[in-house]
Amino acid sequence: MTKPSGTPRAVALGAALREVREANKFGLRELSRALDLPASLVVHWEAGTRTPSTDDVANVLGFFRVIGEPKKRIMDLARHVREPNWMANGAAELTPELTTLLQYEQGAKVITDWALNFIPGLLQTPDYARAIFEASGLSVSQTDARVRVRLDRQKILTNREPITYSAIIGLHAIDEPVAPNWIMSDQMDHLLAMSERPNINLRVLPRQPSYHPGMLGSFVLYEYEHRNPIVLLEQHSTTSFLSSDKDWVLYRQLARLLGGETLSEEASRAVIAEAAS
Missing domain, CATH: 3.30.870 (Endonuclease; Chain A)
Structure with a gap:
């Protein structure tokens, strides 16, 4: 379940997910169809205005086969995304x-x-x-x-x-x-x-x-x-x-x-x- 966000980590997490998607030359709608998600939800994730769960983030990274340090960095953001500072x-x-x-x-x-x-x-x-x-x-x-x-x-x-x-x-x-x-x-x-x-x-x-x-x-x-x-x-x-x-x-x-x-x-x-x- 996602919640309204906008915390510093939420913005960073959204940007990181967008960078992964763009690096793999996927459009927003293309990714939403592949993961069976509303396109509007993915838009909010990438803007940092709503936060995906850690499972959602893991699914995106798994779909694009992100591993190693990049995966660790993004998952760390996801785990602490709602902390205000x-x-x-x-x-x-x-x-x-x-x-x-x-x-x-x-x-x-x-x-x-x-x-x-x-x-x-x-x-x-x-x-x-x-x-x-x-x-x-x-x-x-x-x-x-x-x-x-x-x-x-x-x-x-x-x-x-x-x-x-x-x-x-x-x-x-x-x-x-x-x-x-x-x-x-x-x-x-x-x-x-x-x-x-x-x-x-x-x-x-x-x-x-x-x-x-x-x-x-x-x-x-x-x-x-x-x-x-x-x-x-x-x-x-x-x-x-x-x-x-x-x-x-x-x-x-x-x-x-x-x-x-x-x-x-x-x-x-x-x-x-x-x-x-």
């Missing part, structure tokens, strides 16, 4: 499950990004992103892969129906010289250009006179029209997605708290323009 080792851009999970960006109505120490990924220039990845000790091929994925993710800000994006950037992220001056200057110019887009609200949070909870780290809040919000937390080697009510409510409150302390959009642009010069 998900923490996994690895960088979001390259871990298969988490790369898939970033589909949440595609369906978001509003994204709020609190960036404490770095320019948000959705607003990074290729050179800025590359400088960060290279300084992290990644190989050329790993760096190239991450930059490509990051640039692809950024399309949600500039496509025909762009999402509404609110970026709160700590002043430290503006001042921190994470790359050579020319890269930082280009990055600031890019921020100024993006801040002019009607779907983007970009504000700088000045240094505060005392402690505030945003000091504990950056986060991204994805909000939707027909499902609960998702919170993304990223560290050096761990990425977490939170979807339980108690978590996203607290992060939404924190976003509002931080937003109330920021400079105006005009004053924020003045700070960024000065940093670009």
